Amino acid sequence: MKTRFSTYDLLCSVTELQKLIGLRVAQVYDIDHKTYLIKLQRTEEKCMLLLESGSRLHSTAFEWPKNVAPSGFSMKMRKHLRNKRLECLKQLGMDRIVDLQFGSGEAAYHVILELYDRGNIVLTDCNLMILYILRPHTEGEEVRFAVREKYPLDRAHQREGPPAAEKLHSLLSSATLGDSLKKILIPHFDYGPAIIEHVLLKAGFSTGCKLGKGFDLEKDMSKLLAALNEADHLLDLALQREPKGYIVQRKEKRPLPDGGEEDFFSNQEFHPMVFEQHAGLPIREFPSFDTAVDEFFSTFESQKIDMKALQQEREAMKKLANVRKDHDQRLLALEHTQETDKQRAELISVNQHLVDSAILAVRSALANQLPWPDIQNLIKEAQAKGDPVASSIKGLKLEINHITMMLRDPYTEEDSSDEDGRDENVELKPKLVDIDLDLTAFSNATKYYDKKRSAAKKQQKTLESQGKALKSAERKTKQTLKEVQTMTSINKARKVFWFEKFFWFISSENYLVIGGRDQQQNEVIVKRYMRQGDIYVHADIQGASSIVIKNPTGEPVPPKTLNEAGCMAVSYRQVPVLRGMQKLLQMPGGWRVIRCRRLPLLEST
Template sequence: MKNSMSWLDIKVWLEEQRHLLEGAFIDNVFVLNNSIVLRLRRRDLHGHLWLIIEPGRRISITYAQIKPPDSHSSGKQQMWRRMVRDCVIQSVEQLDLERVVFFNLKCGNEIRRLVAELLPRGIACVLNEEGKIVLITESRSMKDRVLKPGVMYSPPPTRKPFIEMSVNELVQMLSTGKDLIRGLIKGWGLPPEVAEAVVRMCNVEKSVSPMNVDSNVVECLKSKALELVENVVKKPDPCIVYVEGSPQGFYPFTPLTHSGAEIRKFEKFNDAVDEYFRALLEHELVQQALREVEAEISKLQKSVEDIERRVSLAQRELEEVRRRLEVLETRYALLDELHRCVVYTVRGRGWDSVTSCINSVEVDIKVSGVEPSKGQYVVLIDGVELVLDVRRDLVEVYNDLRKRVSELESTVKRALEEKERLVNKINELRLRSEVTRKRIRYTLQSKPEWYERFHWTYTTTGFLVIAGRDASQNISLLKRYAEPSDIVMHADIQGASTVIIKTGGREVDEETLREAAVLAACYSKAWKAGYGAIDVFWVKREQVSFSAPSGEYLPKGSFMVYGKKNYIRGVRLELAIGVEKYGDRYRVIVGPETTVARKALAYMVLIPGDIDPSSIAKSFIEKLRESGLREVAELIDVNEVSVRIPGRSKIVKYLAKEGLAGKEDANG
C-alpha cells in the first residue's frame, strides 16, 4: 500500500497546482497532530483553499470545509500562526528530484521559507532569511544532519539525478539492488510504479540480476524513464488503484496492476491525492475533536469497572450472610440449645470442654474453632459457618445479620444506580462521539458554494443575494464580488450588513427588492435595538465609492454613495432560518419566510427578542430532532445556525414539512 508521495508525484502536483499556490494569501493556520493546514485565499477565487502539509506523506489542496478544532494544541498552533499567517506565497519549488518542497513567503517586510519534507521521518519547518530554522514540527538528530530551532536548515542528502548520470554510473547504481526493479528504485531513485513501467517498456525481465544488464538495456531504461516522466508531467492521467474495494495507491499515470484491481480515474492529480488521504484526515480531525471526550469515557469506564468489582464482592458477602441468616432461622432451636451449653461450659469448666456440648445435641453440628480472647467460637452446620459469641445471645446475632443484609442490599443498590448513571453518561458520550465522527465525515465530503461564507439567500425570482457577516466582508463584497450592474442595499442605520443582489445584468423587480431588503434590515443594529421595522435603501454598485469628498474623512470600512438613493420603507424585522437538502448535503438557509418555506425541510421564524443566539440555535436543533429529522439534527453544526441569527431573538414559528407535524411556538 502506497503511504507517501514520490518525487514524481510532487513534480506533477506542483505543475498542476502552482498557479493556485503562488500569490495566495495565508488566511489562517491549523495544526492537526503533526500536519500543518493552511487556509489560503486568492483575490481571483471565491472561497478558501485548504493546503494540507503532512510531513513524510503528502501535500494537497482540499476544498472541503475542514473546520479543525481550535481548542487543541493551542500553543503549537499559535506559534505557527505567528510565523506564517498573513504571509503571501510568492513561489513554490521542488528540490531536484527529491521529496522536498520549498514555499517562499513574503511576511510583511520579512522573507521566510516554509519547508515540507515528504520523505520518511520528514519534517515541516519555517526558515528565516538566513536559512535558520525558527519553527519545526519535530526536532530531529540524525547522522547526516540536525534539525531543530536555531540551526541552519540542511536538506536531506541528495543523490545525483539519474538524468545526469553517465551509462557507467547508471550501471554501477543498478548494482545497489538485488534485482533490476530494486536497482532502479534504490540506485536511480525511480518511484516503484515508474521502475515497473520502464522495465516492461524495454521488454526486460524484472527479476534479472543488475550484473547481467548491458549498456544497451541501461540506455533503453534511462530513455523510457525520461520519456515517461516528461509525458506524465505534461499530460497526467491521475488515478487511484483499489483492490477488493480498498485503496492501494494513487498515481499520476495508470500503473501496471494486479488482476482484479479496480482503477478510478480523476480529472486532477490533486483530487486523487485528496481522496486517497481523506480517510486519514478524517481520523486526525476526529482524534483531535474527541480527545477530551475519549479521555472522559476512559475515566468513566474505569469507575464502572471499580463499581463492578465492589458490587461483586458485596453480592458475594450478601449471599453468605443471607445463607447464615437462613440457617440461623431454620435451626434456631438447635443452635440456641448448643449456645446455652457452650456459655455454661465456658463459665464453669473453660474453653477446652466446649466440644462436650456437641454430644448433647445432634451429630450434624460441629464446633470447628474457638477464639477465647474474643469470646467467640465457630459452628459448622448445614455447610455454613456461624461465628457465635458467648457474651451475646442468639437474638443479638440474628439482628446483626439482618442489619448486615440490609446494609449490603443498600450498598449494592446504590452502586448499581451509580453504575447505571455512569453507563448512561458513557453512552451519551459515545453517541456524541459518533455524531461528531459522522459530522466530520459529512463535512469533508461537502463542498460549499463560494457564497455560503456570507449571509445569503435566493429570491423567489432566482436572484442570488449575499450579505456581509462583518465589516471586512462588507468591504470584500463591494470590492471583489459586486459588478457595476449589481444592486447594493443597506439599512438606513449606522452599523449594518452590506447586501448585494447579483443581477447578472438582468432587471430586478419589486418583489426581489423587498425580499433582499429583509436581509439588509435584519442583519443591522436595528435587530439588536429591538426595532419592529426599518427603512432600507438601494443603489447600483457604480454609485458606491471608497473615496471621501475633498476635505472629508471616510472611516475604515465605510463607503460613499453618490446619486439618488431608492428607499424601501418599513421593512419588517422578521427572519426565517431553515435547513434545506442541497444535493447530497444539508445546509442552513435564511431569508423572508416566503422564500425559505419553499425550500426548507424545517424552519423557524425569528423576531428581535431576549434569547441569545446560541440558545435559539440549540432549540432549533432540538426541534429538528423532535420532528423526526434526527439525521439533519446530527449533521447540521449548531454554530452554522447560531452565526445566522442576527442577535437576541424570539421564535414565533417553527414548521417541519414532509408530512411532519408543524409546531407553533410563541415562547421560543
C-alpha cells in the first residue's frame, strides 16, 4: 500500500496548492509528533493545510483529532507564523522538499518539509537560520541540521531535463544482463517508479522486462529513449496544470450476517493520473489530486479498521464452517460404523460354524497352557496343511483375549436366497473381524449388532443436537459480524455557515432568524448583516438580544415568524429575561410590549 508522496506526486501537489498563496495563518495544531495542521484564512475563505513529516502535504476537509495540549513545535510555529501571509510555496529542485514562506522581507519565516527517508520539518527565519527542527541530525561530516545552523538549500538536486542518448547507452551497457530494466532506470532519473513503469508499458515493453530478456540494447534503444522523453513531458504537464486525482482500489468479498457476500473495496494507491499498470483495476476519480490524497489518508485509519473487521468476519465464518464440517464428519463416521458393524455381525452369522471352531481351537490351546508363540506356530503349521479354520485366523490378540479372522460370504456364488432368508442381492465383502474368545459366534454377532444399534442412537442424537448447535453457531457468527461492523472513522468536516456564530433558527415559514450573543454581536448584526427588507425585532427588556429576520424577497413577513422571532428576543436572556417574561405574561395582550419595527437600510461596514 502506498503511504508517501513520490516526486511526481509532490510536483502535482505543489502546483495545485499555489491557490493558497495570500492566505494568512490563523492557528497551528499538532495531530501527533510528526503531523501538523496550519489553519489558513482570508475573509470568508478558510483552509486547513496538513503537513506530515516524511509522507505528505495537502489541504484537508476532514476533522482530525488534535492534541489537547499543543507541542513545543506547535507553540513555536504559532509564535512566528500567526497572522502572517503565505507568500511562497515551492519545491526545492527535484527533491521531495517543500519550502513554505510566511511573511516577507526581514519578517519572513520558512517552514521546510522533507518527504524523503525519515522526513523532517524545519522552522527557519528569513536568513534560513534554523529556529526549531523536528529531527536534529547530521549528514556527512559537515552538514548539521540543528538549531542555530543554516539550512543548506543548495543541496537540493536540480532537474536535468530529457535524458541524453549517450548517457542512457552508457548506463545500460554497464548494467548486468538479467537485471530488471525498471530497477536500472529508477535510481538515475527523477520520474519515480510509477511513471517509469507506465511509460515502459506504453512503449510496448512487457511487465518485468529485463536487460537481455525482453530488451535488446541495439534494437530497443530508440524506443526506450522515446519512453523516457514521454516521462519528462509528464513532469512538464505537472508544472503547468492541476491534475485530477485517482485512487486505485482492490476488490474483495466480504461476508454478510445473513450468509451472503458483498463487494469490499480497499484503497491501495493514490495518483494524479491513471497509469498503464493499473488498467482493469477498480479506480475512483476525484476532481483534483489534492482531494484524492485527502480522501486516501483521511480514510486510511478507518480502512485499517475495515481490514481488521474483514479478517474477523472471515474467522467467524470459518468457525461456523468448521462447526458444520465437524457435524457432517461425525454423522458420516457414525453411518460408517453402523454399516461396518452390521457387515461384521452378518459375516459371523453366515460363518457361525467356522467361527465356533476357531474359538474352540484357540481355547483348547490356551487350556493346555501352551505359550503364545507355540500357539502361533501351531496355527501356521495348520495353515500350511490347508486347514480352513487355521487359514481363516489372521492374527492373535491374546493380550485382550481376541483373535482376528478373515471372513467371507460363503453364499456369494449361489443364485438363490439362503435358508436364513438373506437376499441374494446382498453382497458381503471379505473383512477382517475381531472375535472375542469369551463369547460364542452367536454372542459375537449379537455384540456387533448392539454396537450398530448404539451408533444409530448416537446418530439420531447428533442429528437432533445438530440443529441447535448450528443455530447457536450462526447466532454467534451474526452477532460477531454486527459487532465488527460498528467502526469509528474520521468524519468529514461540515462547512460552517456565516450565521452559525450567532444565535439562529429557521422559522416555520422558512425564514432565517439571527440574534446576537452579546452587545458586540448585536452591533455587528445590525451594521454588517442587516439588508433592505429585513425585520428588526427587540424586546423591551434590559440586555435582550437584537433579532433580525432575513427577508431577501422583500415581501411582508408572516405574523407567525414575527411571533417566533419575538419569543427568541425574550428567551435569549438569562435570569433577568425570565423575570421579564413573568411580568409580560401577566400583562394583558402578552406580546404587545415587544416592538417589531422596520429600520431603514444600513450600509455595511
